Amino acid sequence: MxxxxxxxxxxxxxxxxxxSQSDILGAMHLAFSNEGLPTPPRAEVLGVVGLSLDVLMPQLAPDADSAALARLVQGYKDAYMSLRAQQGGAISSPxxxxxxxxxxxxxxxxxxxxxxxxxxxxxxxxxxxxxxxxxxxxxxxxxxxxxxxxxxxxxxxxxxxxxxxxxxxxxxxxxxxxxxxxxxxxxxxxxxxxxxxxxxxxxxxxxxxxxxxxxxxxxxxxxxxx
The missing domain is CATH 3.40.50.1000 (HAD superfamily/HAD-like)
Known part of the structure; x- marks a missing residue:
């Protein structure tokens, strides 16, 4: 032993x-665009990677109300899944x-x-x-x-x-x-x-x-x- x-x-x-920054940035852009909001700068998005979505999204969209934040979170999830499916996870997150x-x-x-x-x-x-x-x-x-x-x-x-x-x-x-x-x-x-x-x-x-x-x-x- x-x-x-x-x-x-x-x-x-x-x-x-x-x-996975390509998918993260792409999904964030799609989520914010669908909500009619400007996409946060790249540095801001990457700066909050690692936080849970319900914590990071209010930092990226401080003026959004709770309903809009919920849509942003779901929109990000949906967009991320879509982007990953297009390429496959091994390519999109090398x-x-x-x-x-x-x-x-x-x-x-x-x-x-x-x-x-x-x-x-x-x-x-x-x-x-x-x-x-x-x-x-x-x-x-x-x-x-x-x-x-x-x-x-x-x-x-x-x-x-x-x-x-x-x-x-x-x-x-x-x-x-x-x-x-x-x-x-x-x-x-x-x-x-x-x-x-x-x-x-x-x-x-x-x-x-x-x-x-x-x-x-x-x-x-x-x-x-x-």
């Missing part, structure tokens, strides 16, 4: 594992360089479990997992349907509960300040990635930062002192 404790690597999805190899290498280690904590809906995550052939990869999948929006720690706390992994043996990879603040609030080590939708300067709550997936194995060894 190994003396190594069970460990958990939790991934954000959009901006961390896959680059992996970042090294992401698939990193997942496969971690998944092959018996003492490491993988999880997801995302602002996506369960339906959206399921479609992405299917598109990329990731069935069975993530033992815990936390989505916006069942939790308060990031940076509330609920997603990570549930992932720890699901897996029985102690907080000190878990890390959270993400590209936004919301991911890193969520990790900090849950008492797990936050690893910020530089290739996503927030700048490095915004990831102030991160314990560590990496510029490529190639740097992840050595960093995990350092964190867990393997």
């Amino acid at each position: 190994s003396d190594t404790p069970l460990r958990l690597v939790i991934f954000d999805v959009d901006g961390t594992l896959v680059d 992996f970042y360089p090294g992401a698939r190899d990193a997942l496969a290498a971690l998944h092959a280690q018996p003492d490491i479990l993988l999880g997801v904590a995302t602002g996506k809906s369960k339906r959206g995550l399921d479609k992405l997992i299917e598109a990329h052939g990731l069935e069975g990869m993530f033992v815990t999948q936390q989505v916006a349907d069942f939790h308060p929006s990031k940076p509330h720690p609920s997603m990570i706390l549930q992932a720890l509960s699901d897996t029985g992994v102690d907080a000190e043996n878990a890390v959270m990879l993400g590209d936004t300040s919301f991911d890193m603040e969520m990790a900090q609030a849950a008492g797990v080590t936050g690893i910020g990635v530089s290739w996503g939708y927030h700048t490095a300067a915004q990831l102030t709550a991160a314990k560590h930062r990496i510029d490529s997936f190639d740097a992840l194995p050595a960093l995990l060894d350092t964190i867990w002192k393997v």
Whole structure:
């Protein structure tokens, strides 16, 4: 029997594992156009990626009433599904360089479990997992349907509960300040990635930062002192 404790690597999805900004920006444009509103600037949209739709939409449309916000949320969901269906999820949300190899290498280690904590809906995550052939990869999948929006720690706390992994043996990879603040609030080590939708300067709550997936194995060894 190994003396190594069970460990958990939790991934954000959009901006961390896959680059879905084309569909995100396209769907947001369609949702706002259908409501007769100007589309928010690209930087504003990408700046709120990771938040749940009911939290981010009032930030993008602060003057909209509750009915209009509900239409914007539904319009975004419908448009996102339509755009994804046109190309297929593997093309519309491609992996970042090294992401698939990193997942496969971690998944092959018996003492490491993988999880997801995302602002996506369960339906959206399921479609992405299917598109990329990731069935069975993530033992815990936390989505916006069942939790308060990031940076509330609920997603990570549930992932720890699901897996029985102690907080000190878990890390959270993400590209936004919301991911890193969520990790900090849950008492797990936050690893910020530089290739996503927030700048490095915004990831102030991160314990560590990496510029490529190639740097992840050595960093995990350092964190867990393997």
